[in-house]
Amino acid sequence: MTKTASPSYQPLYTQIKTLLVNRLASNEWPPGSALPSEMALAAAYDVSQGTVRKALTAMEKEHLVERRQGRGTFAARHSQQRSLFQFFHLIGQNDERQLPDSRVISCASVKATATECVALDLEQGAAVTRIKRVRELDGRPVISELLSVPTALFPGLERRPIEQVPNTLYEFFQAEYGVMVVHASERLRAVSASAIDAELLHVDIGTPLLAIDRRALNIENRPVEWRMSHCHTADHYYFNELD
Amino acid sequence: MTKTASPSYQPLYTQIKTLLVNRLASNEWPPGSALPSEMALAAAYDVSQGTVRKALTAMEKEHLVERRQGRGTFAARHSQQRSLFQFFHLIGQNDERQLPDSRVISCASVKATATECVALDLEQGAAVTRIKRVRELDGRPVISELLSVPTALFPGLERRPIEQVPNTLYEFFQAEYGVMVVHASERLRAVSASAIDAELLHVDIGTPLLAIDRRALNIENRPVEWRMSHCHTADHYYFNELD
DNA sequence: TGTAATATGTCTTATATAAGACTGTCAACT
């Protein structure tokens, strides 16, 4: 690849990275499948192996690929591990990470509210599928959750029996609908338990709850899910590392 | 540097990194000062420039050093920028990052409670300096904060006039006491406003507040501060990126 | 007081060697 002397200069490895990310986004390499070897990619793009490696290393840092010495480079896949460490921050008193069980209460496709349209970047009047569920840790209800996804991305989801909607949603989204959540941003607040929260979580109305407002994005940075979780933080806490 | 064929093999660049971090921790290069050039370090350790670079790059990722092309590598310093982006996660409705003003209410050295001893890894009976303050955003009190530091690390802090204790504490700790906070972990919960919170934050008793329990660590991973913040999240929220 | 040359940094790219993982072959054993 000849270096571009353009005014908006970008290092070679970032250009390669962009090309690879685009191919990944186009689903050329489905989650879990192997990418070509560094040598093959280097030959294809006419750069050195080291340059490809730098691009791949950067992609690994963003959890877009997984690399294993002697095996190869693989398109990232959603695993329970990843759900646990990247996307689930509620920890028990004993400092143990643990995925909650989940019980789906309802699942239906409806016309999106204005708020949902903004959060999911949808046209006014578009359809969303809304899931309401309770999540349990150590057998006790801890999270009351309401989440919305664009129906267009998940056709037929609302017609599935609710016991068929599994616990770790992002694995399910990827495996069944080819929608890959790679990134999310959360906003946290303290709120009072509503009557509904109170019933679902077995707490008094007005109990302080931790409200987590999450927007999940795919590899193209388009929102694919919006969820609001209300967490009872008597026996659990939200953990965050600052580094 | 000859490679060690020891059973617990570690790559060269991680060994170099450990050596550099140790020198940094021993305050050989005070915050803001320049480290020797990559070439000089490479010569000193008898490795190649690229190996030193890999060590330095890893250190930069951890905010231990700052690197600028054409200038050099510098020991990290606490800046307002860093406080804002690394350590302060409370954002306004308009999505603007903004550092709060702070009003110190009290500052005194006392015998540590059992909880403080655990949080700060202190001997029983050790002294801690406790600061109580309120932080304001847009002129309104938003955070009621109680923080403890080992008195041994910050001698004389309790005798300073409280208006001399500045807003951004970590800069102050570094400049005045040589204590550098490089890392922190937080636990978040929802709690009810106590009578004290209510008075300080101008809210009703029982209002849900976001409680942030933070332990701050220095470069040697030893705790140097423990703080408990109670945040009024009506007009602000705690922001977190999941990636 | 500007301005160009120069010195000294880091950044980018390229190349060589090491280490890990799988596959097939072949001999030894059951």
Add this chain to the structure above:
DNA sequence: AGTTGACAGTCTTATATAAGACATATTACA
């Protein structure tokens, strides 16, 4: 005959080194 284990060959990524490009600050000079 069938199974097991050692081992070499070959593919992969990981690590180490080196050289040229780029960025910045300083110095020399008009």
